[in-house]
Amino acid sequence: MTVLDVEQSNEDTAKPRRWLGVRHLQFFLLFLSVVVAYGIRTNMSVGIIAMMETDPPDPSIPTYPDWTEKETILSAFFWGYVIPQIGAGQLVKKFGPKWFLAVTMFINSLFTLLIPVMASSAGEGGVIACRVIQGLNQGFLYPSVHTLLGKWTPLPERSKVASFVYTGGPLGTVISLPVTGVIANSSIGWPTAFYLYGGLGIGWSVLWALLGADSPAKHGRISDEEKEYIKGGGNTTDGEQKELPTPCTTSKM
Template sequence: MLTGWRKTVSKFFLIPQRVVLAIMGFLAIANAYTMRICLSVAITEMVKKNYNNETVDGEDFCPIVGGGGEDSQGGEFEWSEELQGLILSAFYWGYVVTHLPGGLLAEKFGGKYTLSLGIFSTAIFTLITPVTIEWGGSTALIVLRFLEGLGEGTTFPALSALLAQWIPLKERSKLGSLVFGGGLVGTILGNSISGVLLHNIDGWASVFYFFGGLGVLWFVLFVILCYSNPESHPFITDEEKAYLKEELGTLERDKSLPPTPWRAIFTSAPMLALICAQIGHDWGFFIMVTDLPKYMSDVLRFSIKENGIYSSLPYALMWIVAILTGFLSDWCIARRWVSITNARKWFTGIAAVGPAIFIVAASYAGCDRTPVVILFTIAMGIMGTFYPGMKVNPLDLSPNYAGTLMAITNGIGAITGILAPYVVGVMTPNRSITEWRLVFWIAFVIFVVTTVVYSIWASGEVQPWNTPHLMNKSVENGDTDDEKMANEKKSKLELTLNEEKIDKQQ
């Protein structure tokens, strides 16, 4: 029971602590994405743009319209498209490396410091970016971006471990969409604010100082406000603690669980389908996040201010769709209108096929700016259904190992972040519409193939290997098939009990 100063502090919070955690998780991802993608906008002003008359006047190239040429000469660095692709992809080399360690550390020691220290290190590296470039040029920038990726790689695994400890099943889609939708808000702010800063302040360094500073501020607030689980929280109310214990069955992770069941995880059809879908989503998403500002600048010839604004619009709609469909998903599941499995499949399918169609259509709109911006915005808006779809699926499959599952899926998917920017740089040496159209067609094929795999083998049920000690006990005791099946049903107890509670509350 809360007493003394803890009780006094708890009265200052008008919302439950799980919602405080969700908001801070949302801000964590938002900060992470602003620091990740601000370079994608800034680089358009850091690099010289050597357009020649032949290029500008060709049929496959858009003319400079209105104010589009006001800052078209770019900056001081002569970096080729291929080198720019390498710089932008360097982040993901580090990002992939720390995913799995981040998930394991979060499960063993708690997600609080695994998450916060990762964001803090990324913020420091962002702050020193201008000095690093001045000192070591493109090579030093590549190394620094790799280090930023190392810091940020723990973000999603640590957050998944935190959410598994804090968020009940019936709130998982909406709060999960809120948290993971932070990446969209971060992309919006990263694009739009970067454009405004670059337009109004002489020099590109301000972008890195601004977003790095916000990252440090978030770290301080998070360390004060958030904790790894309800049991360790010093000023959570007794009412909320009782509610979470009833809904989740426990207030902290079961420390008696055996080591991670690697073999079972990597031979699980739903898990492999999830990995496949993540690869497809990330390929298309990273092309848009990393290279949409370059498309707006190099192909459509928007000014830097216009670039920042119009590159943000798709993610604004995507965030709205993510939040609304998160509520819709929970609502439909609670009323038994759709199973968790089918909800995950449907929303994931929509998030893949819709964008695949519209980004290809945008490439055929040519230099007509308004239709292109509208089509890109619709494409990314539809992609928002990804969040109540496969993004929260690791929490369905294994609450006990959610951090590890998120580390595996997000880490493998992030490999596309290494490949996509570099491939785009290699495929678009002349920055022509035809070159970019081929980029979008490749994304179309990857979207469709991976979502078909997910639609066949995905699941929203807790997997038997979520509680491997029950599986192992069956083997040791020589249980019959019926007894093994009974133990597997026990491993799904959390899901069943929570669904029954939802029904009773309707």
Template sequence: MTAKSVGDTEVASSEGGPLNPPGTVGTRHWQIFLMFLGMMMAYALRINMSVTIVAMADSSSANVDFETYDWNEWTKSIILSSFFWGYTITQLPSGYLAQHWSAQRLLSIGMFICSILNMLVPLAAKYGDWGAVCACRVGMGLSQACLMPSLHTMLSKWVPPTERARLGTFAYAGAQFGTVIAMPISGYLAASSIGWPSVFYVFGTVSLLWTILFYICGADSPAQSKMISFDEKKFIQHSFNAESTKSEEKHVTPWVNICTSMPMWAIIIAHCGQSWGFWMLLTEIPSYMNAILSFDIKKNGLMSALPYLTMWLLSFPISWCSDYALKKGATRSLVRKISNTIAHWGPAAALVALCFAPADNVVLVVVILVFAVGLNAGSMCGFQINHIDLSPNNAGSMMAITNCAAAVVAIVSPLIAGVIITDENNVSQWHIVFYLTAAIYFIDNLIFIIFGRGEVQWWNDPSAKKPLK
């Protein structure tokens, strides 16, 4: 028999061969890569409308041969927010199904439906105008609500605690990568000879291909995987023993304990602040660049994607530094709070600086926007992964709760932007939005610093009793 030390856990192989160490590529890494691709396609489907809606409402910015619609700013804000109407409704049911049925099958089915509805958007616009487009987007939200609860549930079973920041961040980074590819590709397709409808057809088709791949090759956990080696399975199981995680056991979710936990509320507030800032900027940056910086749709899509490319690239050194700090003895709580501070107070400072930058200095404005969005990469090692820190057994349900609250904020943020910005060419109105977003970023992170925690909570184990004070 051989043994290998993993953190504080001694991991042994009964077959006499070496265990799969953290640095070796194994089945868990393949599963994480599939999750990364799933996040990438989910966000590509979710945000391609942010760029395409510019061409759908203004033919002069794209291919003039395709039909456009007389949509004002309020109508466009409703269309952009409608995804989250459905997304909010099915968060909690998705969390329950992911935890008690199958996260892998739930995500496969949800993304299949979402892909089909995305491909129906051009027909909906042609025959039903903006109301039918909203209906498609609501349906996409309903079906994609399973994304984060499913991923969190699978991550809690596949990723050892010692690799949590790196592998968890890589999976979540698919969101930024999906944004990076969706924005410029959407811009180029909308301006091409095949026009803006091709945006929905191309991304819908690629997403369907991923759905088939994930349904065949994905697995809920190492115990259900047919590809994993014995040694790697043992490595993962023994790694979880240090947290007393019963990841394969069915248990009753402690809803009351979760909802009355202050560290949980710290995550909820941080997630809502993140949702406000992320979706406010994501949905409004293309319009800002079109109206204030006078970019055509090709350049608009490319420049709008640049901040998210920076965010994606920064996610890797930040996640590595987080795991390195933990190995060197830093507490998990401290690491999560520092990461979240970079993610929220950094962009807050950048947005304030943006209000003082001359609007005609395009290079400076774009650089500040890159910082405002790019530093947000720290959130993946901050509040996002903190769900699993607090309770690996209930991570999917916890993500469903926080994501439900965050989805409500995502509905409100573009609508409020539509109320504030009555004239897209008025830079002062844009400054109001930037100041408001900076204030929300500052307050939510302050609460996370004060009340956030990094250790496993007593209610993670359903057989545990509440500790005496």
């Protein structure tokens, strides 16, 4: 099938009568996942300053001015983040992106909630361990989102949807930094910022487990009309694809 054939096929597939469909809910949830994930990724940049403060806004807020591993804590996230980059895409394809995304976001959020606890009980090493585990789990975020967009997005909407979902990254950063700063400088203290983002992430994981799906074919409440529009003459990766062997070359002596 040529590009012209694909475009013609998609033109022949009428848009659903309802302007808001199941696919739009999937896109919005994926957008939120990126917003929350980037908030979790970046809030430590501000939080660590308050954690090591000598004069907190309220004397009851725990601080650790004697810590010496600030740079290590800030970089530890990326130690874990680089590990799954090689095989994450293949694992997501094999086991399905829905539950990979739900479980990894849940674990990521759980260890966000644990940062204040680990700081008080295990010190810098505990916080570093939490950040490494956060990064390890966020390494599956983009492979899962890529796969889901490939299955849920009709060809005419692909560029708009991808731009919308991936805008969640910078938006999550822009929101997280000032919000964490305001919380850290208030009487409720820096631990609340980690509790907030950990709670948001767990809440998102529950919503995604209830409302998300690997593909239109696996969603129980999508209409046949919308399902056909998403398929659009074979423009999505909804079906099973034949795996091609990796080419290799041999040289003759």
